[in-house]
Amino acid sequence: MELCGHYRRWREDFELVQDLGVRTLRYGLPLCLTWLGPDRYDWEFADLTFGDLERRGIIPIADLCHFGVPDFIGNFQNPDFPRLFARYAHAFAKRFPAVQLYTPINEMFVCATFSAAYGWWNEQMTTDRGFVTALKHIVKANVQAMHTILAARPDAIFVQSESTEYFHAENPAAIGPSETLNERRFLSLDLNYGRPVNSEMFRFLMDNGMKLEEYKFFMQRHLKSHCIMGNDYYGANEHNVSADGKTTSSGEIFGYNEITRQYYERYRLPVMHTETNTAEGPRGDEAVRWLRKEWANVLRVRNSGMPIVGFTWYSLTDQIDWDVALREARGKVCPLGLYDLDRKPRAVGLAYKQLIKDWREVLPAQSVCLTVPLAPYGHRQAPCPAPAQATEQAQPH
Numbered sequence: 001m002e003l004c005g006h007y008r009r010w011r012e013d014f015e016l017v018q019d020l021g022v023r024t025l026r027y028g029l030p031l032c033l034t035w036l037g038p039d040r041y042d043w044e045f046a047d048l049t050f051g052d053l054e055r056r057g058i059i060p061i062a063d064l065c066h067f068g069v070p071d072f073i074g075n076f077q078n079p080d081f082p083r084l085f086a087r088y089a090h091a092f093a094k095r096f097p098a099v100q101l102y103t104p105i106n107e108m109f110v111c112a113t114f115s116a117a118y119g120w121w122n123e124q125m126t127t128d129r130g131f132v133t134a135l136k137h138i139v140k141a142n143v144q145a146m147h148t149i150l151a152a153r154p155d156a157i158f159v160q161s162e163s164t165e166y167f168h169a170e171n172p173a174a175i176g177p178s179e180t181l182n183e184r185r186f187l188s189l190d191l192n193y194g195r196p197v198n199s200e201m202f203r204f205l206m207d208n209g210m211k212l213e214e215y216k217f218f219m220q221r222h223l224k225s226h227c228i229m230g231n232d233y234y235g236a237n238e239h240n241v242s243a244d245g246k247t248t249s250s251g252e253i254f255g256y257n258e259i260t261r262q263y264y265e266r267y268r269l270p271v272m273h274t275e276t277n278t279a280e281g282p283r284g285d286e287a288v289r290w291l292r293k294e295w296a297n298v299l300r301v302r303n304s305g306m307p308i309v310g311f312t313w314y315s316l317t318d319q320i321d322w323d324v325a326l327r328e329a330r331g332k333v334c335p336l337g338l339y340d341l342d343r344k345p346r347a348v349g350l351a352y353k354q355l356i357k358d359w360r361e362v363l364p365a366q367s368v369c370l371t372v373p374l375a376p377y378g379h380r381q382a383p384c385p386a387p388a389q390a391t392e393q394a395q396p397h
Contacts (some may be wrong), residue, residue: 003320021356028063034072035088059081059158061101067111075123076134082141090148103161108138109188110163139191146223152155161230164259173243194222194277217392230274256297266308272310280335287348322351
């Protein structure tokens, strides 16, 4: 956010959002600058930005934790993280009662994988036990945060932005490893939504440090009825698997529609396409072509009878060093945004603006029940002792 100039140019960035015709914005706080310690917060930047979004009538989906934690937490191996994060989420919800839509923790599976299985982020571990520990703490923090947010905003709705993956066997000897990986991809959402895992995944969790009481927590304390299943899809989300279990990127084979169907049939929740992009390449039309392909997949999902409620391009502006997942400070601009870092529209930005203009009314026209948020932005519902049941339907961007 700093390298891309958002701290200096946030008003200009929100003007770009308005110019696109976007009415709903996935937007996250700089957690490291906001959460200073247990029950210690600096809300100055959040007051400015969320206040401005409210004045503009842009509905935020508040993204409270996006891959990293403040230094005082350490990393996701810290067993205190769920409790402390839930208190932070409650404090945010009390501070900003107009916010109804939340992603408490973004891409829980990716966060645990990159931090504790691939050795890239945070704890930089490469063990199954490290992965399971990170995963159980991340998902528990997400669930507990939902409970505390509902105590402050009983009609809150949670968009679980998660990466949708698929693993293709390269040959018959790779079928077993690919089947294991195709079950493992569901772990974060299985725990978050209280869906019992299969016997192989249960053994995997128990063998790597999850206790039975911890597993029971997920089965008993979930809040599925308040959730929209946000799923992210990129060209790198599909993988080839070799006989020894090693994976490489396969590129797009099944695509968003087919993989979304697999997730929808497992969880039976309304769907939102919460992230996608591709780089603008030498021809200049690569990102536009990908946008059109993804939008065609969104329409295919809808026409197949799955309730899809929104579509998201990530991100508004270009990014810095995302080609190496921020592991090195190279200062390389990644041309993935709707706008470049001078805030000039890229071809995909112009195409996205036209797409919104042409298609905005199509998704809600399928059913008058597809309406999110339930309350106009800025409406502040008084807390009540028990959370109300939220609808499982929503309105698109």
